[in-house]
Amino acid sequence: MSVGAPKIPVVVAEVIEVNALIKRFRFVRRDGLAMPVFSGGAHVVVEMDDHGTRRMNPYSLMSAPGDTSGYEISVRRDEAGRGGSLYMHNHVRAGMEMVLSQPVNLFPLDARAKKHLLIAGGIGITPFVAQMAQLEAMGGRFELHYSVRSPALGAYVDHLRGRYGARVHVYHDAFDEKIDLANLLKTQPLGTHVYVCGPKGMIAWVHATARAMGWPDRAVHSEEFLAPPVGLAFDVSLAASGKTITVQPNQSLLEAIEAAGVDAPYLCRGGACGQCETDVLRCEGHIEHNDHWLSDDQKASHTKIMPCVSRFRGAGLVLDR
């Protein structure tokens, strides 16, 4: 849900096969400007035009946060996923033009921590690569515990060991090596924060173990990737202005109303201010309420919609606009 942050036009500078499952992509800007610096743990949304289907997938940035020459992400091939990773693996080549969102951080380091204990599983390593670069530059204290399937699938292990030496601990499923979490948590200095990024089960295991040992929830952080919904096109009738419009996948309803030449109020364009609230005259289908403005009752009644962020699925939607 963008609040009007400018997008970043990029060209794919490099595609590197890291192992059988993972490819790394490097993006540089097309407009000659510097990339924004970011905070370790941030992700960007990569916009893909997958043969007519628009995909918007978030990927953690793994380049150094202060490096403004380009951004790097790693993508694990996911045969069962929605298709974004397959598109990245099968179709994205060096030289292609793409569009990225501004970085957003939903997995930041806690700046007050005395020590950062990083726990990664598989492709979950990527945000930590950026965070370790940031911590190293600032003299922060950290330790990485990284669980991989086998040496062949241990992405970036050599690179990280080379840079951070004994602070990097690697565990191989293939050799039955396991993170001794209880012991690890027991021996941390006061003021340590724990971060986990990896498969769902690993995240739940770290939270549950830490809680059982009396760690405060606020000292245990995990990356929760809420992938933005794939935007589908839908039609809307605007009763007051007598127009029927199509909202494209890459547009908000508000943008489509504006594009049709109909004046509509707004302020925040982020679902918070209430300015764009619009009466729904008829709704045959389901409104996807993505705002923070309407009450749960209002949302359930389907009589109001916030066009800056919300969308619709169904046979017909008529708005008083």
Next chain:
Amino acid sequence: MSLDFNDETFRGDFTYRNSARAIKRFPFPFPEDSYMYSVNMEPHVPGPVGSVFEHMFDVDEHYVSEMRDRAQVLADDPLRCQSLPHMELAGWDLLELIMESKARDYPHWFSLHRDGNQWHWINRPLQIEQRFTFMDASTLPCGPMEYITRQTQGDFTLQDQRDDDLWIEAGMVTTQADWSLDFDIGMSFKQWHAPVPLAHQAGIFDRALKFLLKLQHGAPVRRFNWTMTVDPLLDTSPENYPKWGPSKTTMTPETVGRRQHLRVELQTLHRLPRSNAIAFPIRCYLISFQDLVTVPKWARRMHRVVRDIPDELATYKGFIRNKALMLDYLAPFDDGLPTSPGFAPE
């Protein structure tokens, strides 16, 4: 002092004045004839040439004198500037944002040369030239937030974001509308807003917080706040209330036009890139009633806003005592004609 900047005081003899140009560009904050709290945030995009929105950080004719006033407040009370240890990175982010913006928007006054981490900053109005190493506080005379906010109009607070909340953990606060950084530091969004009447019940802080937690780098937003101040005093702090509070009791029908000031805060919110913190500049503009009524629409509207404001707000903003005096002054300028919607003069 150069022709660009006034030589004036915000205390003692109060020689603060707005030029005709400053009156014309004054950010009158009322889009309609009545006022109630709302989630009044909009994108902080550049506005018309000459307006206070033209640039990311507005530098106006009061700049040099305001910075002198700030230095004096800090000399008397160093606790007006505080930064918890983990906020230094956010301070560097803020320093970069301000230096980059000012050098881009006002190249005749400010220059910034960057060679890797070796930076060279020139501030001509304040006659400052500084070479320093970015991210190395030992190369500046003070911390990065203090350094740059001693050279920038408006108060500043820095909020760390964690646990789905914002925490006010650094700031430079010398031009505040009766609140204290020393008291608020370390508080969360709803804790520091606790004294505000009516707005909590209306859900304003719930919604504003949710919005801010998602604020994106590169997409700053802005909002207005306002209050009333007797005499053009920037430092209306709780710490100094005994010094300025009594001035409310000495206004007369003869002096209200000159002494009563509308105090407008142009507040902006910026996501900072390295620290993921949020910067909150609070820029204060003051206009005397006698200057304000020179714009007929503002005069009509100001009268209606003060007349109809709920008592809770007039009490919280600290002007209920002088409300009748203010209305007597403003009423003759309100001929009852309708006003057009929006901020602009008719």
